[in-house]
Amino acid sequence: MTPTRRGLAIILSSPSGAGKSTMARRLMTWDPTLSFSVSATTRPPRPGEVEGRDYYFVDRETFGEWIMQGEMLEHAEVFGNHYGSPKAPVEAALAAGRDVIFDIDWQGTQQLAQSAIRGDMVSIFILPPSIAELERRLRSRGQDGPDVIAKRMAKSEAEISHWAEYDYVLVNDDMDATEMRLRTLLEAERLKRGRQPWLSGFVAGLSEEFRERETT
Numbered sequence: 001m002t003p004t005r006r007g008l009a010i011i012l013s014s015p016s017g018a019g020k021s022t023m024a025r026r027l028m029t030w031d032p033t034l035s036f037s038v039s040a041t042t043r044p045p046r047p048g049e050v051e052g053r054d055y056y057f058v059d060r061e062t063f064g065e066w067i068m069q070g071e072m073l074e075h076a077e078v079f080g081n082h083y084g085s086p087k088a089p090v091e092a093a094l095a096a097g098r099d100v101i102f103d104i105d106w107q108g109t110q111q112l113a114q115s116a117i118r119g120d121m122v123s124i125f126i127l128p129p130s131i132a133e134l135e136r137r138l139r140s141r142g143q144d145g146p147d148v149i150a151k152r153m154a155k156s157e158a159e160i161s162h163w164a165e166y167d168y169v170l171v172n173d174d175m176d177a178t179e180m181r182l183r184t185l186l187e188a189e190r191l192k193r194g195r196q197p198w199l200s201g202f203v204a205g206l207s208e209e210f211r212e213r214e215t216t
């Protein structure tokens, strides 16, 4: 069956540690039809990260080749490593009508806003409730050493300075509340673009209920 609509690109950005990966995971549990754009990176895997699920971990040479071959939708250097979104899986998902979540920085977001998918994208910036809490979250994640954490904290002000370039900005104070805000936002964006396939079935059910009332 030919899909009637293209999928929506949903961009999540934030300073490191504000909670965007957590929110991306929660949204995908809530709506399993969401697809995740698995980025390629030259940074080493963290404990527990899985190749092909969290990232494609590649060396600099391979990363450079992918760019040369035009296989990246966007790419950027962040914290001294290269990161980029492989084009083919994203295009396949969007063409099949699946919405795709991106966990990328402001540089990648700017590039996507100039790309062919710009008409079908919504960008969301996630702020921490405070800088002290941001640092606490980076430490409590327990996956980076003090030098890496210091580097990320040092870059967070510059990352935050791009907040106004996004369609929406959320403060991630309470996890459940932030997830609910994201769900509402996504539902509203889908509705706005006629992307709520379940609704026609739901309204058909209401009509059925009317008919049943008329006959009783």
Ligand SMILES: Nc1nc2c(ncn2[C@@H]2O[C@H](COP(=O)(O)OP(=O)(O)O)[C@@H](O)[C@H]2O)c(=O)[nH]1
Pocket (backbone or CB within 6 Å): 013, 014, 015, 016, 017, 021, 039, 040, 043, 074, 075, 076, 078, 079, 083, 084, 085, 103, 104, 105, 106, 107, 108, 109
């Ligand atoms: N432009 C771009 N940025 C990315 C991509 N993948 C990850 N990033 C960003 O790179 C930064 C570092 O990511 P990561 O090393 O996973 O650290 P974390 O943000 O602390 O979990 C974050 O701001 C990510 O959003 C990508 O494919 N493209």
Ligand SMILES: Nc1ncnc2c1ncn2[C@@H]1O[C@H](COP(=O)(O)OP(=O)(O)O)[C@@H](O)[C@H]1O
Pocket (backbone or CB within 6 Å): 014, 015, 016, 017, 018, 019, 020, 021, 022, 023, 137, 138, 140, 141, 172, 173, 174, 175, 178
């Ligand atoms: N609202 C929140 N309150 C408390 N801790 C949070 C909240 N959101 C995320 N965290 C925790 O903060 C840490 C960093 O979150 P993560 O999603 O990895 O951030 P990012 O992907 O933005 O770097 C994780 O340990 C996560 O469980």
